[in-house]
Amino acid sequence: MLFDAIEDAAFPEVNNLEGKGSLRDVRENSEGNDTRERVKKFFGEFNVRPVLTAHPTQFYPGAVLGIITDLTDAIREDNLYDIKQLLSQLGKTPFIKRKNRRRLTKP
Numbered sequence: 441m442l443f444d445a446i447e448d449a450a451f452p453e454v455n456n457l458e459g460k461g462s463l464r465d466v467r468e469n470s471e472g473n474d475t476r477e478r479v480k481k482f483f484g485e486f487n488v489r490p491v492l493t494a495h496p497t498q499f500y501p502g503a504v505l506g507i508i509t510d511l512t513d514a515i516r517e518d519n520l521y522d523i524k525q526l527l528s529q530l531g532k533t534p535f536i537k538r539k540n541r542r543r544l545t546k547p
Contacts, residue, residue: 449515
């Protein structure tokens, strides 16, 4: 959970969406190197197959998700007091629901 908050807080620095290898970079390089037609052909034949997977945070209770959001903000702001408070709060927050959901049975 802590890693999720740190990862979210650092996302813009870790993942440069405008830098080398980005679509903008490829487009600008293709214009400068007379390779525009090759790039157009590549993207004309390019296919993507999205795969949707569950992220661990999808299984956290709402209270934990709220703490993750607040912790992400506190890490971005380098607010050590709030980070300590939120980690203490997290230590007292249950990650598991005590009751299982009722299972539906066929009539």
